[in-house]
Amino acid sequence: MRKIEFSKYNGQGNDFIVIDSVTRSIVLSQIHIKSLCDRHFGIGADGLILVKTSEKADFFMDFYNRDGSKAEMCGNGIRCLAGFIFKKGLSRQHNLSIDTPAGKRIVDMSVNGNILGSIRADMGRPVFSPKEIPVEMERDEAFNYKITIDNRVFNINCLSMGNPHCVIFLGEDENLDTIPIGIWGPLIEKNRIFPHKTNVEFVKPSDANRIEMRVWERGVGETLACGTGACAAGVYALKLGKVKGSQVNVKIPGGNLNVHWLSPSGSVFLEGTIEHVFDGVYYLG
Numbered sequence: 001m002r003k004i005e006f007s008k009y010n011g012q013g014n015d016f017i018v019i020d021s022v023t024r025s026i027v028l029s030q031i032h033i034k035s036l037c038d039r040h041f042g043i044g045a046d047g048l049i050l051v052k053t054s055e056k057a058d059f060f061m062d063f064y065n066r067d068g069s070k071a072e073m074c075g076n077g078i079r080c081l082a083g084f085i086f087k088k089g090l091s092r093q094h095n096l097s098i099d100t101p102a103g104k105r106i107v108d109m110s111v112n113g114n115i116l117g118s119i120r121a122d123m124g125r126p127v128f129s130p131k132e133i134p135v136e137m138e139r140d141e142a143f144n145y146k147i148t149i150d151n152r153v154f155n156i157n158c159l160s161m162g163n164p165h166c167v168i169f170l171g172e173d174e175n176l177d178t179i180p181i182g183i184w185g186p187l188i189e190k191n192r193i194f195p196h197k198t199n200v201e202f203v204k205p206s207d208a209n210r211i212e213m214r215v216w217e218r219g220v221g222e223t224l225a226c227g228t229g230a231c232a233a234g235v236y237a238l239k240l241g242k243v244k245g246s247q248v249n250v251k252i253p254g255g256n257l258n259v260h261w262l263s264p265s266g267s268v269f270l271e272g273t274i275e276h277v278f279d280g281v282y283y284l285g
Contacts, residue, residue: 002284006036007084008043008277011076013224013254015277017043018084021050022059030068032284037066043282046223047074049081051090057097057104059085065219073102073162075227075270079119082107083274086116102162120271123228126235126261127160134164136193143236149187150180156188157236161268164198164218165232169205169242176204176212185216199226201233205242212251224254231268234259 004026007018017036019026028036028050037045047065054060061081063071078098085091086109094109103124110117127133128141135142135158142158157167166188170176179202188200200216213233215226234248238261248259260269 004036004282004284005279006043006282007088007279008045009080009084009274010254010277011079011225011227011272011274012252012257014076014226015045016074016077016080017045017048018080019048019050020084020088020090021052021062022090026050028064030064033064033068034066035284036282037068043280046217046220047071047077049074049077049084051081051085054099057099058091058093059096060099063100065217066221067219069219070101071163071219073100073105073123073228075121075123075161075229075231076225076272076274077227078105078107078121079227079270079272080274082109082119082121083116083276086111087276100162116274118271118273120269121227123161123231123268123270125265125267126232128158130158133158133160133198134195135166135198136195143240147188147191147193149191150183152184154184154188157240158198159232159235161228161231161235163228164194164196165201165229166194166198167201167203167233167236169203169236169240174204176202176214179214181214181216181222185222189216189218199229199232201226201229203233203237205237206251208244209247210249210251211237211243214253225252225257227257227270227272230257231259231270235261235268239264 050062052060230250
């Protein structure tokens with residue numbers, strides 16, 4: 001048996017198994033990752049993160065969804081990774097560069113002594129080109145595009161935040177709490193126009209600077225939060241004039257995240273707290 005030391009973190013209920021692969025190289029198969037993330041027979045998590053060394057940045061984030069599939073980016077995951085690095089003493093810097101399959105990201109931590117406060121991540125610029133998201137449609141930008149799912153027409157708004165997203169604004173008379181996300185989510189996620197599948201955000205503006213959101217994550221299912229999903233929803237809320245200004249508070253089932261998009265040609269910033277839940281040891285058979 002192999003002994004795997006891990007930490008459990010969450011950002012607004014979006015939870016992760018985080019493993020140090022810097023001081024001792026850890027290799028896990030897809031089957032191992034699925035077992036570790038299983039909520040009944042394993043530790044339980046929405047995803048798993050291996051913290052690795054990088055020649056391009058301070059560290060590398062190797063991120064996996066709960067089903068064992070690789071993901072390019074995770075907003076809450078990269079914030080939890082930064083907290084893990086600080087808590088474990090892998091670095092005492094308050095500002096970290098993290099390389100990912102989606103490119104390098106900068107994470108800033110608010111620290112008081114040994115106590116972590118808010119963590120802010122530069123999530124890069126949103127990508128609206130259908131070919132780069134990717135989504136198969138003959139348009140320059142992928143918004144206000146109609147698809148039919150479950151005998152209903154949806155206006156979808158797509159972009160990449162390093163991973164693909166499909167943002168849907170609900171009607172004024174619709175209740176976000178009661179929509180059949182377990183039906184609509186997977187049907188949209190696996191729709192033929194998304195060659196790499198997609199994350200799906202269902203959104204309702206609640207005031208001039210605030211939106212509410214539920215998310216269906218690719219390879220995971222419904223989660224309590226999604227950092228890149230909050231960014232995607234916030235960007236389209238600003239882009240389509242659903243909210244005002246350059247900052248959006250995103251209310252999700254697990255809490256609140258703040259999304260800042262200061263310029264249409266600039267980066268999106270994701271800010272919020274994280275929680276260190278516990279440390280443990282798992283024995284792989």
